[in-house]
Amino acid sequence: IDVLQTTIALATATGVMARLDSWERFALLSAALCHDMEHPGVSSAFLSKAAGDATRGKYQGIILRDALLEKHHALRALEFMCVKDVGVLDGLSSDEYYHFRSSVSNIILATDIGRHKEYMDHLKEFAARRSTEDPAVEMD
Secondary structure (H helix, E strand, O other): OHHHHHHHHHHHHOOHHHHOOHHHHHHHHHHHHHOOOOOOOOOHHHHHHOOOHHHHHHOOOOOOOOOHHHHHHHHHHHHHHHOOOOOOOOOOOHHHHHHHHHHHHHHHHOOOHHHHHHHHHHHHHHHHHHHHOOOOOOOO
16 A cells, blocks of 8 residues: 555656546556565565476466566456456456556566666656756656
8 A cells, every 4th residue: 555655646746647547547556556466475586596386386377587576466466357246447448458458567567676777767867858858848
């Protein structure tokens, strides 16, 4: 819930929330809520290095390389939303569904700590450009 609350606060304070349509907001908030769904309490690096069928079996079907846990979190979140009795995504067209699914997955994958420096460098570059540009210029 901390991540959800922080996401709402940051997206609102920066004006991002106002730029999103209702399904994009729902994707952002769903990803914040589900970003650690079924977290086993160990890192992706640990799981990738762990030997044995038990670990590999549980994460069968997920490519054992970068962002292993984030891929699992995104997969399980979307599986849950597609359960017939849950019906969170009922009524979406195919295009809307794929856009929503892609947004949730990409947001959750962006939480991979292995890419933190890359994202921080991008954010610093963006902030530096923003400070010298017209404030009305759209975000990247």
